[in-house]
Amino acid sequence: MSGIARDKEAAVGRRTWKQQAWLLWALALTVAGPLQALAADPLPSWNDGPVKQSIVDFVTRATTEGGPGYIPPEERIATFDNDGTLWQEQPVVQGAFLLEQVRERVKEDASLAKRQPFKAVLEGDVALLSAMDEPQLMELFAATHAGKTQDEFAREVRAFFQTARHPKLGVPYTQLAYAPMLELLQYLRANGFQTWISSGGGVDFMRAVSEDTYDIPPQQVIGSSLKEKFDEGNGNPVLRREARVDHLNDKAGKPVGIDQHIGRRPVFAAGNVRSGGDIQMLQYTKEQPHPGFALLINHDDAEREFAYAEKNDASLKAARQGGWTVVSMRQDWKRIFPEGR
Amino acid sequence: MSGIARDKEAAVGRRTWKQQAWLLWALALTVAGPLQALAADPLPSWNDGPVKQSIVDFVTRATTEGGPGYIPPEERIATFDNDGTLWQEQPVVQGAFLLEQVRERVKEDASLAKRQPFKAVLEGDVALLSAMDEPQLMELFAATHAGKTQDEFAREVRAFFQTARHPKLGVPYTQLAYAPMLELLQYLRANGFQTWISSGGGVDFMRAVSEDTYDIPPQQVIGSSLKEKFDEGNGNPVLRREARVDHLNDKAGKPVGIDQHIGRRPVFAAGNVRSGGDIQMLQYTKEQPHPGFALLINHDDAEREFAYAEKNDASLKAARQGGWTVVSMRQDWKRIFPEGR
Structure with a gap:
């Protein structure tokens, strides 16, 4: 046993009944604390x-x-x-993601910008995307994401959330x-x-x-x-x-x-x-x-x-x-x- | 304060340091017990x-x-x-359920016994059901359960599990x-x-x-x-x-x-x-x-x-x-x- 351990043991032995009770009380507070915080508001x-x-x-x-x-x-x-x-x-976040995806693809192949549904997305920009409902967005998803593996798709989504900012509020969408x-x-x-x-x-x-x-x-x-x-x-x-x-x-x-x-x-x-x-x-x-x-x-x-x-x-x-x-x-x-x- | 509560408080006051330590030890065991049981096997x-x-x-x-x-x-x-x-x-439990469902329906309408898929299920009994794979069972499900609400279906399934017994082992399927x-x-x-x-x-x-x-x-x-x-x-x-x-x-x-x-x-x-x-x-x-x-x-x-x-x-x-x-x-x-x- 080291010197420090011996000292500690001696200290425990010296603790009075009052000190023991105080320790138990402190322990009880540790448990009750979170419950009280919730009860507050x-x-x-x-x-x-x-x-x-x-x-x-x-x-x-x-x-x-x-x-x-x-x-x-x-x-x-x-x-x-x-x-x-x-x-x-405003805009639907998935719409903003789709816009970025289409822009990336047009960088690789400029002819896409003249074809639907890419053309509509690019021309409409955020205004169009804000007006789109989710069924329309899902159709676009199907048109642009077919063939990708689920892992590839998840990587692209995570990359989007790391860099994208809300067009008006200027902060990441997750905020x-x-x-x-x-x-x-x-x-x-x-x-x-x-x-x-x-x-x-x-x-x-x-x-x-x-x-x-x-x-x-x-x-x-x-x-x-x-x-x-x-x-x-x-x-x-x-x-x-x-x-x-x-x-x-x-x-x-x-x-x-x-x-x-x-x-x-x-x-x-x-x-x-x-x-x-x-x-x-x-x-x-x-x-x-x-x-x-x-x-x-x-x-x-x-x-x-x-x-x-x-x-x-x-x-x-x-x-x-x-x-x-x-x-x-x-x-x-x-x-x-x-x-x- | 009631007499019992007063007695309890007095008892706590009388506890020696050794008793206190023993209580803490018992408390520690209560927590450690389940972990030790798992460690065993x-x-x-x-x-x-x-x-x-x-x-x-x-x-x-x-x-x-x-x-x-x-x-x-x-x-x-x-x-x-x-x-x-x-x-x-052996048999697939869902097959046994289906057999019982078909029998119930034939009781109400005997002509069903001559029609497929009911006829096959009734004639084949457990032997046929044991040989069926899950896609076949799902087709039968679709043919026999259309129109029911999910709640009605859940009630029928629960009723089945309460009364049905395995044909050879003679106990409820959940056992x-x-x-x-x-x-x-x-x-x-x-x-x-x-x-x-x-x-x-x-x-x-x-x-x-x-x-x-x-x-x-x-x-x-x-x-x-x-x-x-x-x-x-x-x-x-x-x-x-x-x-x-x-x-x-x-x-x-x-x-x-x-x-x-x-x-x-x-x-x-x-x-x-x-x-x-x-x-x-x-x-x-x-x-x-x-x-x-x-x-x-x-x-x-x-x-x-x-x-x-x-x-x-x-x-x-x-x-x-x-x-x-x-x-x-x-x-x-x-x-x-x-x-x-």
């Missing part, structure tokens, strides 16, 4: 009001054993749309996740919910950044997909992307994608006003034996983000009919993006 | 030998930080075939999971692996029992599936099964299903000799930058289970070429089914 970027209260009430009921709204942990499935719900969608929604994801997880993305966007595109951006692993991301083909590749098997859409995870396709991946009805879902793409997911979540919770985000904050509406107002109408909770970004969110990003 | 139903050793070696390398075979926790994905790998497949494989699942999970099923069987069929049988939640089950359709159902939305196969999770379809659901290449996979249905999944897992582990189960134990081979021996040939670990049920397993089941 789990959603600091949300303004106090009926929207924030309804979220907290739902989670409290869901986790109160023996209460009428109790939901067993294994059924606490929460699904979130991505574009416009978890991060900004444009909404602070209130990051808190909501964390709050739900702390209460035993499993958080999933269910988006119309390409599943492989989102998976490249979902873990770092939202703490959501790739296996909890559901999205639109292209058909893929197993290629034995002379002993080094790979999966290749085909020029055909496999699943379009939008509108009525969202509950289908959720059932295929999860096999359970979510009890919490969040989407946003723009294309009506989340209506069916929110209906599917809200209308069920369990008291499901449906959250719809309305982009009404031209000052701090963007203000835009839906052609026929279908999402807001469905929200009124179904008793969903509607978030006004202007009123309900204290801040839009994380501070000091 | 995580796979007691496996006979000692090269197969068991290779599994333990792989898991030890995968979890040794700084070592050459280390695998970060988020990449520890393990996928298991179900029929013949996790539980018995015919292999003891060594249940231990392996548990051993992998205790070492930070996420365990998945990737089977040619119907995904919704397996999900009804995966949690109770294997501790694998429905969202970690990948299988063959029918197309489904969202039905608004006058405010009570449901998903209906269609008479078309959506995905056939067999052979080259297995790596595709795995990529669609997980988005990551497994580092551990297990399948079995019979139809060659697991070859591509095992190749996809074994051949990669990470040192993947491929396990192939050979049913060579006529005495304790069933002995059967593969027409062209393709799985065993692929195992030799790829350096997979082959399990002889006769030699490598101490017991087949859990004791006292």
Whole structure:
């Protein structure tokens, strides 16, 4: 035994009963600390009001054993749309990626700039991409990415996120996740919910950044997909992307994608006003034996983000009919993006 | 303060230093106990030998930080075939379910017994069903289950598992999971692996029992599936099964299903000799930058289970070429089914 070890042992022997008790107390605080922090305010970027209260009430009921709204942990499935719900969608990030991909290809072969769909993408630039919906983007994906292996594609996506900047806000796209929604994801997880993305966007595109951006692993991301083909590749098997859409995870396709991946009805879902793409997911979540919770985000904050509406107002109408909770970004969110990003 | 509480407090005050130390020691044991139990023998139903050793070696390398075979926790994905790998497949359980479904329907409408595919199922009985492969079963599924909601289907499956008994072994099918494989699942999970099923069987069929049988939640089950359709159902939305196969999770379809659901290449996979249905999944897992582990189960134990081979021996040939670990049920397993089941 070294001299230092002997000294330590002697010191322990000298500890009084009071010192021992103090040590146990300190140990207890170490455990209780994180719980107390959560109890303080789990959603600091949300303004106090009926929207924030309804979220907290739902989670409290869901986790109160023996209460009428109790939901067993294994059924606490929460699904979130991505574009416009978890991060900004002006432009849709996958559209910006596609534009960069097309530009790269035109550098290699200038004749492409005269051919569709490349021509439309290049001419329209960000304005066109902002107006595109996810089915259109998926068609473009199929046209431009066929034949690539999944690994090659993932590398290109990661490279894009390292260098690309939002055209107006000037920061990497992964820094444009909404602070209130990051808190909501964390709050739900702390209460035993499993958080999933269910988006119309390409599943492989989102998976490249979902873990770092939202703490959501790739296996909890559901999205639109292209058909893929197993290629034995002379002993080094790979999966290749085909020029055909496999699943379009939008509108009525969202509950289908959720059932295929999860096999359970979510009890919490969040989407946003723009294309009506989340209506069916929110209906599917809200209308069920369990008291499901449906959250719809309305982009009404031209000052701090963007203000835009839906052609026929279908999402807001469905929200009124179904008793969903509607978030006004202007009123309900204290801040839009994380501070000091 | 009640009399009992006062007495308790006084007792604490009277505790000597030695008693305090003993309490801390007992507390430490409570934590260390489960770890020690695992260290003892995580796979007691496996006979000692090269197969068991290779599994333990792989898991030890995968979890040794700084070592050459280390695998970060988020990449520890393990996928298991179900029929013949996790539980018995003589007959394929989904075939027995189908037979019962067809019998029920013939009771309601006797003319069905003369029509295909019902006639073939009824005439062939268990013998035919044992010979059927999963693609054929999925076709029958499509023919017999179209129009049902997912909830209705799940109820029928659960009812089947409650009453059905294996024709030879006389016990519920869920009691015919292999003891060594249940231990392996548990051993992998205790070492930070996420365990998945990737089977040619119907995904919704397996999900009804995966949690109770294997501790694998429905969202970690990948299988063959029918197309489904969202039905608004006058405010009570449901998903209906269609008479078309959506995905056939067999052979080259297995790596595709795995990529669609997980988005990551497994580092551990297990399948079995019979139809060659697991070859591509095992190749996809074994051949990669990470040192993947491929396990192939050979049913060579006529005495304790069933002995059967593969027409062209393709799985065993692929195992030799790829350096997979082959399990002889006769030699490598101490017991087949859990004791006292």
